[in-house]
Amino acid sequence: MRRLMTYLKPHKLAAGFSLIIVLVLIALELYRPMIIADAIDDYINAYYEPYGVVSEDKADVVYEGIPLSKQYDESTTHEFYQVYLWKDNYYLFHYEDGSLAKEFQRADKATLQGQTITLKVKGQTYEGKKMTEKEIKILRKRDLSGIKEAAILYLISLLAYLICDSLSIWVMQKMGQDIVYEMRNEVFSHLLTLDTQFFNKEPVGKLVTRVTNDTESVNELFSQVLVKLFRNIVKIIGFAVVMLSRNVKMTGLAFMMLPLVAALTFFFRYLSRKAYRMVRAALTDMNTFLSENLSGMRLIQIFTREKEKFQEFLFKNKTLYKAYFREQMTFAIFRPSIYMLSVVSLVIIMGFGGKYTLQGTLSLGTLYLFINYIRRFFEPIQELAEQFGTLQSSLASAEKIFTILDEKPSIVNNETVLNPGRLKGEITFDHVWFAYEKDEYVLKDISFSIKPGERVAFVGATGAGKTSILNLIGRYYDIQKGSISIDGKDIREYSTNALRGNIGQVQQDVFIFTGDIKSNITLNNPEITDEKMKDAAKYVNADGFISKLPGGYEEPVSERGATFSAGQRQLLSFARTLAYNPSILVLDEATANIDTETESLITQALQRLMEGRTTIMVAHRLSTIQHADKIMVMDKGKIMESGTHQELLKKKGIYYKLYELQLAAQEE
Numbered sequence: 001m002r003r004l005m006t007y008l009k010p011h012k013l014a015a016g017f018s019l020i021i022v023l024v025l026i027a028l029e030l031y032r033p034m035i036i037a038d039a040i041d042d043y044i045n046a047y048y049e050p051y052g053v054v055s056e057d058k059a060d061v062v063y064e065g066i067p068l069s070k071q072y073d074e075s076t077t078h079e080f081y082q083v084y085l086w087k088d089n090y091y092l093f094h095y096e097d098g099s100l101a102k103e104f105q106r107a108d109k110a111t112l113q114g115q116t117i118t119l120k121v122k123g124q125t126y127e128g129k130k131m132t133e134k135e136i137k138i139l140r141k142r143d144l145s146g147i148k149e150a151a152i153l154y155l156i157s158l159l160a161y162l163i164c165d166s167l168s169i170w171v172m173q174k175m176g177q178d179i180v181y182e183m184r185n186e187v188f189s190h191l192l193t194l195d196t197q198f199f200n201k202e203p204v205g206k207l208v209t210r211v212t213n214d215t216e217s218v219n220e221l222f223s224q225v226l227v228k229l230f231r232n233i234v235k236i237i238g239f240a241v242v243m244l245s246r247n248v249k250m251t252g253l254a255f256m257m258l259p260l261v262a263a264l265t266f267f268f269r270y271l272s273r274k275a276y277r278m279v280r281a282a283l284t285d286m287n288t289f290l291s292e293n294l295s296g297m298r299l300i301q302i303f304t305r306e307k308e309k310f311q312e313f314l315f316k317n318k319t320l321y322k323a324y325f326r327e328q329m330t331f332a333i334f335r336p337s338i339y340m341l342s343v344v345s346l347v348i349i350m351g352f353g354g355k356y357t358l359q360g361t362l363s364l365g366t367l368y369l370f371i372n373y374i375r376r377f378f379e380p381i382q383e384l385a386e387q388f389g390t391l392q393s394s395l396a397s398a399e400k401i402f403t404i405l406d407e408k409p410s411i412v413n414n415e416t417v418l419n420p421g422r423l424k425g426e427i428t429f430d431h432v433w434f435a436y437e438k439d440e441y442v443l444k445d446i447s448f449s450i451k452p453g454e455r456v457a458f459v460g461a462t463g464a465g466k467t468s469i470l471n472l473i474g475r476y477y478d479i480q481k482g483s484i485s486i487d488g489k490d491i492r493e494y495s496t497n498a499l500r501g502n503i504g505q506v507q508q509d510v511f512i513f514t515g516d517i518k519s520n521i522t523l524n525n526p527e528i529t530d531e532k533m534k535d536a537a538k539y540v541n542a543d544g545f546i547s548k549l550p551g552g553y554e555e556p557v558s559e560r561g562a563t564f565s566a567g568q569r570q571l572l573s574f575a576r577t578l579a580y581n582p583s584i585l586v587l588d589e590a591t592a593n594i595d596t597e598t599e600s601l602i603t604q605a606l607q608r609l610m611e612g613r614t615t616i617m618v619a620h621r622l623s624t625i626q627h628a629d630k631i632m633v634m635d636k637g638k639i640m641e642s643g644t645h646q647e648l649l650k651k652k653g654i655y656y657k658l659y660e661l662q663l664a665a666q667e668e
Contacts, residue, residue: 004398007179008222014175021168022231028161030238032154033372039150041365043143046070047085050101051139052077060142068139074098083139084119084128086110090136091117091128102360168227176223180215187211187401195411196476197436205291209284210404214397221394225387232380232387239377246366250356253348254374257341261378264341265385268334272389275327280396282320289316335382342378349374411475417495423502423583424452424487425614427473433481434468442468444637446482450630455610457617457625459658460634466618470586473616474503486584504582508589510573512561517546518553520561521576528579536579539609541601542571574602578609585615622659631655 008015051061052072059067068081082104084091093104103121111118115130137144188211243251293300293309300309349370356362427450434443443465450456458466471477472484475491484491491499513520521537522528533553537543545568549555561569570590577585590602603624606615619625626645633641633648633655641653648655 003402004218004221004395007183010182011175011178014171018168018171018175018227019230021164021171022227023234025161025164025168026231026235026238028157028164029235029376030242032157032161033369034242035150035154035157036372037365037369039147039365040368041363043146043150045364046143047083047090047140048101048104050080050082050098050104052098053079053081061139063135063139083131084110084117086112086117090131092131092135092139093119093126093128095126097122106360172223172227176219176221179222180219183218183401184211184215187215187404190405190407194407194409196471197410198407203288203292204295205288206284207404208291209287210401213283213287214401217394217397218401220390221398225390225394228383228387229391232384235380236377236384239373243370243373246369247362250349250353250362250366250370253352254345254370254377256348257345261338261341261381264334264337265381268330268385269388271330272327272334272386273392275323275330276389276393277396278323279320279327280393282316282323286316286320289313331386334385338378338382338385342375345374345378346371411478411496413495414492417498418489418493419495419498420487420502425502425583426450426452426487427584427614427616428485428488429469429472429482430485431482432472432479432484434472434477434479436477441480442637443472443479446637446639448632448639448642450614450616452614453612454630455615455617455628456630456632457619457628458632458634459619459622459625459655463636464634465637466634467588470505470588470616470618473584473586474500474505501580502582503584503586504577504580505586506570506573506577506588506590510561510566510569512557512564512569512572514559515557516551516553517549517555517557517572520557520572521553521579523576525580533575533579537575539578540571540574541604542568542575544601545571571602583613585610585613587615587617587619589618589620622655622662633658 049070051063051068051070054067054069054072054077056062056067058069058071060069060071062068063081066081077098079096080094080098080101082093082095082101084093084104084107100121104119107119107121109120117128117130119126119128131139191207191211240251240255243254289312293313300306349367353362353367353370357364357367429446429448432443432446433441434446435441442463446465446469448456458469460466468477472479473486473491475484475496478492486494486499513523518530518533521533530553534543537546537553546553546555557563561572564572574590587606617625617628622645625631629644630642631645631648632639633653635654641648641651641655643651649659
């Protein structure tokens with residue numbers, strides 16, 4: 001959590017402003033019911049309070065020439081008027097004993113004769129005259145005015161609440177999106193620094209989930225969860241403080257269910273956390289499965305494994321379904337349980353509160369306030385419990401993101417590195433030992449030298465170590481023993497960007513990005529002009545098919561270039577490599593998937609491009625490397641033979657046997 005808060009520091013002004021708004025919102029939310037409660041006690045239900053006859057300068061109202069006020073001195077006031085409500089009609093009583101006020105409130109037996117009602121209070125009979133609507137308005141002028149003021153104040157507070165609420169949502173959403181925007185940038189920029197070994201062991205679907213779903217979960221933490229946690233905690237405290245200030249006994253009754261609520265909340269937190277972890281694990285598994293199988297759909301169809309893959313999907317989908325269902329069932333039990341406890345508390349408040357109101361020890365306004373508050377009091381408790389689950393999920397997502405951010409690249413530059421503009425291309429391997437896994441060496445004591453501009457080919461059986469040599473030249477892995485140097489300098493002395501910028505690599509499996517042909521050749525490098533791009537395409541004879549497309553170089557490209565043939569994709573790969581004008585060319589089975597006609601076009605281009613460039617080739621088809629200056633034959637991680645095509649044939653060793661086998665296969 002502490003690490004997450006570091007992302008909040010640049011936005012502390014927005015966060016502080018939002019917390020202030022939240023406090024204002026809570027104050028307004030607490031205040032609105034108080035306005036109504038006070039209006040009930042002071043104005044709406046104030047008819048039972050007697051009016052004392054006072055001097056004109058102290059009068060609230062003058063009724064039939066008599067100055068009256070509810071604020072009077074009991075020791076000097078000896079004449080009173082009181083309104084009595086009976087069957088929706090108001091009756092006005094006059095008496096001189098100030099102690100009769102409460103007795104009039106409790107009187108419930110009345111005799112009605114025409115426009116007069118008779119009450120018996122303390123053994124004496126009092127008559128009240130029915131009041132007209134006009135008389136009521138005159139007598140209750142102050143109450144009517146107070147109700148209008150309360151209504152206006154309520155509307156103002158409601159409007160202020162809506163404005164502050166909208167402002168709070170905007171500020172928090174903006175802050176959350178800003179933080180997640182920065183976090184996504186940080187995660188992806190960090191992924192760009194990680195080496196090949198990391199991506200070999202991490203599923204693509206899992207990484208996509210980290211950059212998208214998990215960062216969105218963190219956004220929810222900053223834009224909603226933290227503020228709501230703060231808001232609900234303060235709201236609960238606010239409700240408790242106001243209720244205690246109004247009536248301690250009623251507050252005690254209202255909180256009778258709290259121990260059960262607390263126990264239920266902790267139990268729910270345990271279940272929801274467990275359910276959420278199951279959901280996240282199942283969802284990640286599903287995303288990984290979909291990412292892999294949708295990418296490899298063609299292979300699935302080639303081997304007719306659709307039914308089997310669908311069965312795998314059904315299992316994973318069922319697992320995800322059960323996880324989601326378990327999570328929803330947890331909420332389905334918790335929410336009604338909290339609601340039931342809130343209803344029980346409400347019944348207790350209404351029962352005891354109604355009794356105290358009838359006894360005259362609790363005002364009607366206070367009873368309304370407690371009923372209103374107790375209905376609201378359990379909402380933040382329920383939200384708190386649910387938000388703890390969301391908080392846990394956000395923290396779990398953040399932990400997964402930090403796991404990636406804590407991943408250290410195994411290939412790092414030294415503190416001082418060389419940044420050559422262009423290398424000559426002299427390559428030397430000196431007693432190189434290399435293993436992907438500890439002590440499982442795939443290259444064993446490899447030594448060779450390649451002169452600038454020389455064309456060298458590596459041949460051998462699958463797993464002999466040919467591609468590993470190509471990976472080491474670009475320093476995608478570090479070796480365990482020996483040294484690799486280019487132009488007389490150990491490759492670790494160069495910055496990886498400068499080193500790889502001098503190496504143009506074409507692989508057998510060509511990756512084409514979604515976009516257009518231009519962006520696939522230039523990779524949006526502003527230094528590669530349209531002229532350079534087209535020249536590169538012409539060199540490898542790619543311009544021929546590109547110019548025939550409706551959009552030319554602006555022609556949209558679907559995912560992985562699915563609309564192009566294997567040969568066309570390979571030509572685009574050549575154009576991309578040559579547009580960067582490398583000093584070293586690395587060709588890893590570059591002509592393996594190309595038809596005879598396309599291979600002829602590429603061979604023509606390569607003959608021109610190899611001039612002045614060091615070229616390293618890996619090929620199984622020996623016919624494509626016969627003109628190499630040097631051919632190195634590998635077997636089980638070692639260089640067994642080296643020489644030109646003719647020299648190796650004369651030796652009648654491994655190369656000779658490979659050549660004879662391929663020749664025999666072609667004749668068949």
